Amino acid sequence: MTKTTLNKFIEYLKQTYKIYAPVRDGSELYVKPINDESEIAEIDFTNQIPINTFKPVLLPKRDVLFDFKKGKFEKKNIKYDPECAFLMSVMDLKAVGLFHQTFERDPYYQKKRQSNLLIGQAFFEGTGFTGHLRERYEEDILEHIIFDIMLVKAGPNKWKFYTGSEKGQVILEAFGFKDFEHIEFAGLIKEEGIDPELERHRKEIVEADNSAWGHWGDICTACGKCAIDCPTCYCFNIEDEQDTKEKGSGQRVRSWTTCFYNDFSEVGGGAKFLKTNARRIQNWYTHKWVRTPKEFQIMGCVNCGRCDKVCPVGIKRADVFKWLEEHKKSK
Amino acid sequence: MINPYEHKEAQVIKVSDQGTDIKSFDFKIKDGGLLDYTPGQFFVFSLPGYGESVFVPAEKVGKKNVYDIAVHKLGRVTSRFHQLKTGDTFGIRGPYGNGFDLNKFKGKNILLIAGGIGLVPLRCLLNYYINRNELDLKNRSIQLLYGCRSFGVMIFKDELKKWNRDFDIQISLDEGDHPAGTGMNCYKGVITVLFNKIDIIKNGVAILCGPPVIYKFVVPEVKQVGYNDEDIYLSLERRMHCAGLGTCQHCAVGPYYVCKDGPVFSYAQLKDTVQYF
Numbered sequence: 001m002t003k004t005t006l007n008k009f010i011e012y013l014k015q016t017y018k019i020y021a022p023v024r025d026g027s028e029l030y031v032k033p034i035n036d037e038s039e040i041a042e043i044d045f046t047n048q049i050p051i052n053t054f055k056p057v058l059l060p061k062r063d064v065l066f067d068f069k070k071g072k073f074e075k076k077n078i079k080y081d082p083e084c085a086f087l088m089s090v091m092d093l094k095a096v097g098l099f100h101q102t103f104e105r106d107p108y109y110q111k112k113r114q115s116n117l118l119i120g121q122a123f124f125e126g127t128g129f130t131g132h133l134r135e136r137y138e139e140d141i142l143e144h145i146i147f148d149i150m151l152v153k154a155g156p157n158k159w160k161f162y163t164g165s166e167k168g169q170v171i172l173e174a175f176g177f178k179d180f181e182h183i184e185f186a187g188l189i190k191e192e193g194i195d196p197e198l199e200r201h202r203k204e205i206v207e208a209d210n211s212a213w214g215h216w217g218d219i220c221t222a223c224g225k226c227a228i229d230c231p232t233c234y235c236f237n238i239e240d241e242q243d244t245k246e247k248g249s250g251q252r253v254r255s256w257t258t259c260f261y262n263d264f265s266e267v268g269g270g271a272k273f274l275k276t277n278a279r280r281i282q283n284w285y286t287h288k289w290v291r292t293p294k295e296f297q298i299m300g301c302v303n304c305g306r307c308d309k310v311c312p313v314g315i316k317r318a319d320v321f322k323w324l325e326e327h328k329k330s331k
Numbered sequence: 332m333i334n335p336y337e338h339k340e341a342q343v344i345k346v347s348d349q350g351t352d353i354k355s356f357d358f359k360i361k362d363g364g365l366l367d368y369t370p371g372q373f374f375v376f377s378l379p380g381y382g383e384s385v386f387v388p389a390e391k392v393g394k395k396n397v398y399d400i401a402v403h404k405l406g407r408v409t410s411r412f413h414q415l416k417t418g419d420t421f422g423i424r425g426p427y428g429n430g431f432d433l434n435k436f437k438g439k440n441i442l443l444i445a446g447g448i449g450l451v452p453l454r455c456l457l458n459y460y461i462n463r464n465e466l467d468l469k470n471r472s473i474q475l476l477y478g479c480r481s482f483g484v485m486i487f488k489d490e491l492k493k494w495n496r497d498f499d500i501q502i503s504l505d506e507g508d509h510p511a512g513t514g515m516n517c518y519k520g521v522i523t524v525l526f527n528k529i530d531i532i533k534n535g536v537a538i539l540c541g542p543p544v545i546y547k548f549v550v551p552e553v554k555q556v557g558y559n560d561e562d563i564y565l566s567l568e569r570r571m572h573c574a575g576l577g578t579c580q581h582c583a584v585g586p587y588y589v590c591k592d593g594p595v596f597s598y599a600q601l602k603d604t605v606q607y608f
Contacts, residue, residue, distance in 0.1 A: 071379050072379065073337075105576070106576070107333075206586075235580040235581070236573070237579070238382070238383065240382045248379075248380060252336075259580055259581075265569070265581060266570060268384075268406045268409060271543060273569065287580065287583060291587075291588070
């Protein structure tokens with residue numbers, strides 16, 4: 001598909017979906033809503049990782065679970081407006097895999113997923129593979145991630161199309177485009193298992209002496225930015241909001257939070273189990289590298305690098321792992 | 332798809348004062364249903380407009396399909412709970428978590444150690460045994476060590492008196508005195524004083540529930556008595572929002588989720604986890 005046809009395709013999608021796509025702002029990309037033709041022209045195809053994520057398309061920042069009236073809950077008909085995440089990176093789509101596992105039995109997430117369309121973009125240049133080998137390499141990656149449609153850069157202003165779901169196939173065919181290949185999803189875990197480097201990091205977290213985290217607790221400000229911009233973070237609160245006009249009416253709302261916030265672990269009476277920044281940053285790393293692999297046999301980090309980039313005090317994962325390793329040796 | 336956040340409706344049938352800022356609520360499920368659970372599992376209680384809170388209900392002794400919870404008034408939901416009267420309704424969803432390993436407890440001595448409102452899950456286990464005639468005191472010993480700040484905050488005093496006829500109960504009070512006539516042995520000080528004053532039963536399982544501080548100081552005492560790490564059980568309290576689904580992350584403790592992998596853990600599982608107390 002050429003760029004001209006691609007723009008027509010975006011216009012076509014816009015008839016059904018509210019589109020979110022990466023747009024350049026200075027040296028960085030940000031995921032923004034695409035409202036009109038001029039904004040379509042601003043969509044950035046460079047495959048640079050945007051600072052923010054497509055997470056709201058999967059898990060709304062504020063989601064109403066139930067309404068209640070006169071002190072009684074009402075049966076909820078779960079419904080969402082169709083939204084399209086356009087040009088998700090392979091890393092962000094790996095994160096979708098984790099969301100699928102985590103929210104497997106969550107009817108809100110499942111309905112949201114049914115209503116949305118996930119379109120990815122992958123660059124496989126520089127892999128060293130050519131011809132048939134390159135196709136094998138591409139397919140090997142694509143069959144382990146979740147997407148509806150995937151654009152693979154096939155030259156200047158030219159993309160090869162893959163579909164990863166029936167929904168993707170139906171949409172492309174309805175648009176009148178048939179030159180795509182379908183990829184059968186083969187599960188999140190590759191035959192060769194977890195990436196050895198990530199596995200090494202998992203061991204470092206498990207084996208880290210608790211005192212090792214004090215150093216990072218002194219640096220971390222617990223602002224939560226790494227978690228908000230992380231495509232695999234999904235901490236949430238569920239709280240009731242009362243309608244100020246109608247007594248006994250309101251909504252039960254699920255909303256984003258982060259494990260770095262002060263009241264995150266507070267129980268009745270005021271005790272906090274993640275009392276210090278050291279315990280909070282340790283908990284964050286434990287979630288990514290220990291709890292997630294234990295539960296789903298996949299890593300909770302997709303290596304997108306957003307946390308390294310947005311941390312206001314310059315904490316980088318590579319430095320943390322290096323520190324943990326050296327701390328262990330010094331013991 | 333079943334919506335895990337939906338709940339059944341329950342109705343309050345009796346409200347009793349249990350101690351300072353603590354009330355118990357007898358309730359039944361409105362459609363007459365049973366709560367099918369293993370002692371130690373928890374439920375999520377819901378009050379529209381106020382939110383959800385986690386409690387461990389217990390069967391009422393000798394009453395079919397009637398349960399109760401003890402609610403300590405500490406926050407928004409529990410304060411609203413304290414306003415409920417007989418006939419009022421609330422939501423309930425669950426059960427969640429693992430509960431106690433009853434098969435493993437069969438025929439074994441049971442050392443129960445509770446601090447404050449931590450008596451609730453242990454009472455849930457006792458009521459379960461009593462209703463099924465499974466205390467089995469001919470073949471084993473049960474001993475309850477119960478530490479409280481003062482006599483005023485001791486809960487379920489009437490039941491403690493009744494239990495004391497069947498098995499050994501030892502009380503510690505941080506402040507004030509224990510009134511005469513209850514028939515229970517009482518010592519002044521924090522719960523660890525009991526380990527120097529009395530004979531603690533051995534060769535069984537020890538089950539602890541209470542504020543985090545008791546785990547820190549009581550587990551070493553229990554180990555000193557001779558209990559193995561695998562035979563010491565802790566029932567943990569944590570903040571929960573999804574409460575039982577293992578998604579919201581609030582209750583994470585090291586590699587575990589208290590709502591899914593717990594709330595009952597063996598000490599062997601937790602001893603290397605810094606955040607457990």
